[in-house]
Amino acid sequence: MILDLKNNFVKATAAAALTIVGVSAVNVAKPNSMTSHVQAATQKVKINYVPGYGVNVWDNYNHGHFTGKRVKHGTTWNVISTVTDRKGRTWYEIGQGEWVMSKYAKLVHTNTQKETKDDDSIGEWVAVKTPKKAKKSVQATGDAAGVIALAKAQAGKAYVWGASGPSSxxxxxxxxxxxxxxxxxxxxxxxxxxVKQGTTVSMDNLQPGDLLFWGSASAPYHVGIYLGNGKYVHAATPSQGVRVQTLSSYFYPSVAKRVLN
Structure with missing residues (x-):
């Protein structure tokens, strides 16, 4: 009986030791020891959004909810896994139950430690679909011409949250x-x-004066005015002010509205 108790004690002690070792092994597991599903943990992404702003983090890639957290533009994160949702959109998991859409990030090569500027593509590639090139715009006339002229005239003015002109x-x-x-x-x-006003138009059929929106099609976070020939004007950020820019895959609108006949 004493021998049996000793044997059982030894077995239990050994099992506990294995359990502790197993936990420790998981905590220090290297990325290359993981399964193919999470092989992307050897990759990093750099958030490519709007300077001074952040990207929403969601708790799931399918019908998820906003976690209340945002990751700042220009910050770099490890990728735990990469998944495509039911709508064909790619998501990166950057933390346990923390997901960001790939269109707001750039994958960074893992074989280089070189840091690059936001506008420097060396050592990086864009993890977004290349937008269709807008058709050549027709000449703005009437109200559209007036909108374009006045919008351009505001370039260089200050960005101030809540301001509606004329100086900011x-x-x-x-x-x-x-x-x-x-x-x-x-x-x-x-x-x-x-975004609730006017008529929705496709991004490959834009006309001068159309409104461009970024973010959710029903609750966008940003808006600008299309000028024609792939350019738009918008009040960008406090550091950039009102400026004219060219449409880019780095920062591409999600919906366009036409409010002028």
């Missing part, structure tokens, strides 16, 4: 100001209101 603007304030004063069109004050 936020993104929706600029749009509201330009349309009211150039075309007599009253638009809502926020991007949420403005």
């Amino acid at each position: 603007f936020d993104c929706s304030g600029l749009v509201q100001y330009v349309y009211k004063n150039a075309a007599g069109v009253s638009l809502g004050r926020t991007t949420y209101d403005q």
